Amino acid sequence: MTTFKRNIASVVAPATGLTEEAVESVITLPQHEGQGDFSFPCFPLAKTLRQAPAAIAIDLAKRLQPPPGFVKIEALNGYLNFFVDKSDFASQVISEIIQNGPAYGNNAQGTGKIIAIDFSSPNMGKELAFHHLRGTMIGNSLSRIYHKNGYKVERINHLGDWGTSYGKLIVMFLRAGLGEADLPTLTLERLNALYRDFDAASKQNPGLEDEARQAFAKLESNDAFYRILWASFREVTLHELRRLYAILNVEFDAYVGEAFFADRLESVLELLKSKNLLRESQGAEVVDLEAFGMPPALIRKTDGSTLYITRDLAAALYRREHYGFEHCFYVVDNGQSLHFQQLFKVLELLGMDWHGRCEHIPFGLVLIKSEDGGWEKGKTRTGQSSLLKDVLEAARDKILGIMAEKNPDLAGSHEIATRIAVGALVFSELKNRRLNDIRFEWDQALSFEGDSGPYVQNAHVRLCSILRKTGLDRKAWTVADLNGIRWEIFTDSSSLALVDLLAQYPDKVVTASLSRDPCPLAQYALSVADAVHRFIHDCRVLGVPEERERLLLVHAAKSVLGSALELIGVPAIESM
């Protein structure tokens, strides 16, 4: 792909006076048939050459000889269209895929650089709701994408495990008559129920809020019994989280929750004071951000306790010191953009010259139907949101039904059904741009038709199935397999369309990293799946004279599609 662009640049640059880099950067891929394979738009030349773009294109088309790898140059509508030698193109693309193996699509953009990425980060004592899937999978996918771009990625789960909320849990735990003896059998479900009980009970008994604050104060002062309760609650939460993350195939390098920063808060306050940023306001301590068009950042409450942003300041300072990151990403929903604007501004005011390396990566909200029929943000606390484990189970069960009908040989395989369910749910989260709000509806969440995860997974399955029939599914392909390949076999439109897409993979890996959005890769996987299904439909592979060549393409397509699926976190399964 890059060699083809470079070859175009090598003939266009001298004829136009542009640099080769400038030519390469404007080369586009045409959208319609008859427009060649690469295009150079002549419009920007109109001014300097004082000629109409169409005339420039016609003139260039006459004067230029097709560069290596090309057979024809044509002028059309002010574009200079280059037609590749199809055999040559297929040869270059497929050879590159075979030579690189799983490293195809890798680049060195991030070599030697570290990215700290904070995602998922649920609250202790609460079950994962369906809406947590979005941030979790966006963060997971971005981690993999940046890794493929050469970065070292540190995945951080910034567990919400400190604050008055945990006073609430302790209060309700004790009020329910539970004690240390009950800890071994405690479940996350039970803890989550205690939360809801607290909300209900505190409406009747407003004094409960005070009790919770006192309980948290006692926890903060390291009361031994309260520390044991807290540690158990945390372990129960982590146990269930790890179970779900395993199903989703999501991993973290660190579970560093807010509690970890508890004893660093004083030094944050000292730092703010030393820079003369802290002001007293209505009995609380704030950093005034009015000059920047923002409300003040509330650092310390009237009762002396600290807040979210105080802990986030401590976390940012720690991460910078501990990881020395190039970028620090916060994958958190769009509703918190003000918080992050304030956080980054305070870091700037503190004189942290790296504040610009911190970046909020917002995503749209998951809305649920409200009582009046409108749509609103779902809240775990009130129990309106569906639990992630329930949605996963429902999806798996529905898929088991479909499998029984479509592939009785595999019927009953919970493992495969689960992987299809994960693929379906994850793909529908990531195929759209991350800032779009999503409306949760059961019917839609459990719809597996059309442009869906299963459709893309099925393309991979069909490729695997063909390879399996020849015993080549576990083969390690090498450049030796390219000897004697008749590249002209790939010049039919279905094969060529597939080859063309495979060639675009490295660019898509970069695009996704620059937009900080898995969406381009999900869309790409979809178009590869389209091309695969069409290829399999149009081109018989086994038992035909072209078998050897087509098996090579099948393997190349499987390899690239599998890689793209891995990047977005959709399981690349081999049968379904």
Place this chain on the structure above:
RNA sequence: GCACCGGUAGCUCAGCUGGAUAGAGCGCUGCCCUCCGAAGGCAGAGGUCGUGAGUUCGAAUCUCGCCCGGUGCACCA
């Protein structure tokens, strides 16, 4: 009121670092398995790209105003 985000086919959405004739899926009308997996393929109908201006040779894409929807804006995280 201020701020962030969205507004493209009946519905759900791609396309947005400006480029040629705006693309999918669902739904609707039909067609294709004696053939490697039909969870598949092919064809048809369906569009003032919210709206008004501006920048430009060229705007769904950039800038500004307005309208509609979601979210946030001091002691929760």
